[in-house]
Amino acid sequence: MSLIAGVDIGNSTTEVCVGEAAADGTIHFLTSASRPTTGTKGTVANTHAIKAALNRAMSSIGRTISDISLIRLNEAAPVIGDTAMETLTETIITDSSMIGHNPSTPAGAGQAVGEILLIDNLSRGIPGTPYIVAADDSYSYEEVAAILNQSADTLDIAGVILKADEAVLVENRLRKKIPIIDEVARIDKLPDGVLAAIEVALPGQTVRMLSNPYGIATLLHLNAEETRTVTPIAKSLIGKRSAVVLKTPGGNVRENVLPAGEIYLNAENSASINLDEGAAEIMKAVADAGKIHDISGQPDTNVGNMLTRIKRGMGELDHTPDADIRITDILAVDTLAPVLISGALAGETCLEKAVGIAAMVKTQHLPMREIADKLKMELGTDVRIAGVEAVMASLGALTTPGTKLPLAILDMGGGSTDAAVISEDGRVTMTHQAGAGELVSMLIETELGLGDRHIAEQIKKYPLAKVESLFHMRMENGQMTFVDESIDPRFYGRVILLAEDGYIRIEKELPMEKIVQVRRDAKRKVFVTNAFRALKSVAPGQDLKNISNVVLVGGSAEDFEIPEMLMEEFADYRIVCGRGNIRGTEGPRNAVATGLVLSYAGERQ
Known part of the structure; x- marks a missing residue:
């Protein structure tokens, strides 16, 4: 009788199965266990999880790892996933910004347009000019309300922006009800004298004018070119309860667009496809390409940078001089990704169409031999690389009733x-x-x-x-x-x-x-x-x-x-x-580890 351990190294979990092999070739399964995988799948760092899982399995039957005669490993191919943006427009606003976070306690409702006026500068206000008053947390809500009530007879105060979470407390003390936004952490960055539009939606609703580029254009009197540049801002405000948009002085908005780029398929039927065409067309090109030898991306583009980064990451795992690092398969899916708008005061983002990609990365020299050698040295047990995951999983699946x-x-x-x-x-x-x-x-x-x-x-x-x-x-x-x-x-x-x-x-x-x-x-x-x-x-x-x-x-x-x-x-x-239900007891897990033990019996026969 000898104890055989099958070890399945997965991306997330390392699973083991231990069976007793009889002289007639039959297998009696004894125990199984799993632990989170340590390191990237298929690298020497996996040995820590393997030993932990083996220890757990053997201790459950009152035995030790030294009792194991043979450890059989699956061939583990690392898979690295990353995202690539289909479009990425960075809007940089240098002298002003927009606020569009979603505070839980805005007060009042409606829209207002006016110049930003810091509460310290109320004495400089001009009668007949609409103002949006900004107050930091050096003023209590009683002081803010008292100052606003005192100034309401001489100044046209259209709305208020607060740093503290006190919009409702201020509004309750105002004689004239106006929209108020609070929880603006970087209120000190608001420029005095710049035209701003403010909107607070009714409870249960979201802003309508400021989440629409033409609504912003209406309130701030923008021309067609200015309207185009505020589109990312409008998109970022969709679904918000409150928002403020400031009219940027001319020449302070610029765009930096990094192209999405093309994917190059080096295959039986080599082809290229632009990321802009979306996931469905990318996967059609992958399917039509036949056997894929390698996948790369156009230099200095989103997808090119991403695929290069994936290969570089794999290169750090395979230090052989003749390392042949190739991407042999990808899965592309359409998604939406929040893109941070630089210059924003509350971390505003706008959703841009993106393509999520998982890549299968292979090298000429998978480090499995190194894993086996290290385990053999540390455990004093024979260790062999025994099978491909899909085949071993099939053998294990056949134990399902x-x-x-x-x-x-x-x-x-x-x-x-x-x-x-x-x-x-x-x-x-x-x-x-x-x-x-x-x-x-x-x-x-x-x-x-x-x-x-x-x-x-x-x-x-x-x-x-x-x-x-x-x-x-x-x-x-x-x-x-x-x-x-x-x-x-x-x-x-x-x-x-x-x-x-x-x-x-x-x-x-x-x-x-x-x-x-x-x-x-x-x-x-x-x-x-x-x-x-x-x-x-x-x-x-x-x-x-x-x-x-x-x-x-x-x-x-x-x-x-x-x-x-x-x-x-x-x-x-x-x-x-x-x-x-592997072996009638394990559910869908442990198929590969079980298959590795079963395949030992098949090899003996």
Whole structure:
């Protein structure tokens, strides 16, 4: 009897399976475990996670790593994802700016136009000239209200901008009701004497004039050329409760446009395609190219810089002199990305069309041999590189109850989507394609403007709810859920994630419906697109109708909505599709690690 360990190094998770091999070639599975992958997949840094996972697995059966006779590793190909902007216009406003953040407490309603006048300079005001008064936090709300009431008889005060969170408190004390915006952190940057338009929407509504370039032109008397330059500003104010736009002195707005660029496919049918044509046309060009040897981008463009950066990152992992670093597959998806408008006073961004790209990066020398040698030295155990992920996943998937040959599998991980078809006589056809869970997280982070990959991962994994009282919440499907014990007041009125170990509050002020839409769209763009192109490439005759059963495995198959999405999409092809249950106990995880142990028995025979 000897103990055999299969180790699957994934982009996000490293999984192990330990089995006991009998003299007659049969395998008795003993235990399994997983740990987060350390370092980039396919690099020596992975050894830390491998050892941690092996320790956890062996300790669960009262054994140690030294009892293992053989460790079998999968061939791990790194997959690196990044985004490329289709258009990127940087609007630089030098002497003035615009404010369009979304404070939770503006006061008043309506639009007003006037010159910016600092509250310290009210004595310089000219009767009959409309003013927008700006006050920093050196004045209390009582002082601001008193000064405004005192000046209201002699000056035309059309609106107010405050640094402190006190708009409602000031408005309650004014004799004349005017729109007031607060929470403007960099109020000291407001230029005195510049014409400004202010708008505060009614509760439940958003600004209308200042989110429309022609509305801004109407209020600030702009010509056609000036209207064109304020378009990014107007776009950034869509959906805001309040906004201010300042009329920039002539000559202070300039644009710096970096071209989107072309993608060059070095393949059987070499081709080039411009990023501006969008994800659908890019993926059509990839499909028509045949076997791809390498993908590169036009120099000094968005996509060229991105692909160069990806290759450079891989070059840091492969230090061999003859390193042949190639991008062999990409998945492109359309998205929207918030672009920061330079010169803004409150971090304003405007949404620009972008293309998200996951790239499959390969080198002539994958560092797997180094990983095996290091493990062998540190553990004193025989270590071998034993199989390709898609083949091993297929073997593992066959341990799912209710499966038989022929069988197709989709292995959906963090960085790549693998597909394989095993024929009745045991022949395996496989493909390894870029794009999976990490690209979904990147799209969620980008489209929602989170600036936090961890919370994007959480949004991807868990359903949402809105806490509407301390004893009930509205789920994302509209269902009302009541609780026996009071909900923590910190969650009141907030959108939360329903994690296994408690609630997670979404700190960014975003409507629950928008988060749900972005999450579901990102999953469809990545997983549905990749599932179809992967299965089509391995299906007999490249026709999905020749596939009858698909088993979903990998970490992303555990997702609470991806399998259902795929089931709906495959229904038109009469394909039976569902989550795998590896060895009848593991769910969709551990397929590759299990396959590595099973393949040992096959090699012995």
